[in-house]
Amino acid sequence: MKVLVTGVAGTLGRLVAMRLVERGHDVIGIDRRPWPNAPESIEMYEHDIRKRTAEDVFRTRRPQAAIHMATVTHLVHKSPDRMRVNLYGTRAFIQHCHKYGVKQAIFVGRHTYYGAAADSPLYHTEDEPPMSAHTFPELADLVAADLYASSALWRYPEIATCVLRIVYTLGPSKHGTLGSYLKGSTVPVVMGFDPLIHFIHEEDAAEAIVTALSRKLHGVYNVSGPSPVPISAIVRAVGGRPFPVPATLVRLGLRRLALPNLPPAAIDHLKYPIVVDSDAFKRATDYQHRYDERETIDAFRAAR
């Protein structure tokens, strides 16, 4: 099958692309970042998904399936451009899929969609509304991108659209929201709070995306790995030292502390858990994660 992958130069993008090649698919990659030394079997295009040149790739290459991973978080991208990349990029992706006969579209989203709050339940199911959009504007564009992609389910019923909300990835790449947070020997945590953190090995996350593709999954699904672990236990397990900071100080000094890129509302994500229920995904695909909580953390730690 001919599969187009946007955001292919990212950590997860690369893992997904390599897996697809291994399974005998033809992979077309789009990313505005370069992927030096990409495998020759992967057709790379250095384009911005929102630009005409990216549409040309859809037009001329006619992929049967497409995976959208070209969304960015406030961690890597602080400018207002982030919002445009996420919203207009997702719109362009869905519209090109529709216009150029893509049969299957996968949007790779995040479990932070559900937001963290004192009264939010553990194990969110897919039907729950996003509770963080108003308190965490830096997350609102990702929530909107997720909802926009979901709207393709009724807007373009001829496309098998799948929205995956994946928990934090962790692994040897040391990339990702959680990975960046855990870097450094002293990790600031909010004093008196110790939220459960839901994470998955990056290889398992890539496998879940490929599984969704091979099973022609249709609908919105949470994806998680092993059962969650409190933040302090994770910090210790990766060899770090949790440094408790009172919430008011965190709020005042967030940008000056060891958390250079965290917006103020991120504090809720250090106080309250976001844990998802991924039973629906497991039932629909028979997917099982390979790395347990210890192995996932060890893989991250070993790459130090």
Added chain:
Amino acid sequence: MLDKLLPIDPEVAARIDSLDLSFNKFGFDPYGISKKDLVRFMSVFSWFYRHYFKVDVYGLENLPPRGRGILVGNHSGGVAIDGAMVMGSMLLDAEPPRLPHSMIDRFIHQFAGASQFMSRTGQFTGNPDQAIRLLRDDRLLLVFPEGARGTAKLAKDADTLVTFGTGFMRLALETKSPIIPFGFVGGGEALPTVANLKALGRLLGVPYVPVTKWGLLVPKPTRFQLLYGKPMVFEGSGHERDDVCGAMVEEVKEKIRDLIRQGRQLREKKITEADLVL
């Protein structure tokens, strides 16, 4: 850390070990309950439960040894001492021990320390999604349908009941869970509140600040009576009209009122254990 200095009671540790919970490689169950923290806390708490206070528990045989259930009872005494005593009776007296998950008020998880402690011991903000999930997982819930209105009763009203919410009944119907009613007597004596400061409470982010006879929020050593009634099973879908559901709630409330009455008579030594109708 201070918690490492706390003594560990081997008997308590053995009871926590026998709980029907599965822990991952870091020692946490899927809801974040920490075996280590439970043992540490209960080791200290057991002294308060057995020696500072004294709880006469009746009707433990009415508790399901396993499987889902909702403990429903009266609230009193300014702060939730009753909740702590129910927790103690379930973990320290019941055979086999069980860990009830209280559905606590949403302000609690907003406080540093409280949030961490509650999270590690399985005490969550009352939320229907959370409650249904726990029940379907065959856990035991602890619900005070009077909520903060219940703890806010002044000492003179400690044995009375205020309005019950209907949420617990809808949960019971939807998940086909038995309700185990309980009556708790003595909350008003341990912490006799004479007033509640609502404005100060708002300032601090709590529903109110109770003021006791002696000013301080320190409970005096008290003997409590805790009576568990026979499980009550109701038939329905959980989506009944309010008046239908309300009638069922009234039945539970009546039972709890009766348990409180008997508990009060026991306390005043007007009846003995042999006279109890649970």
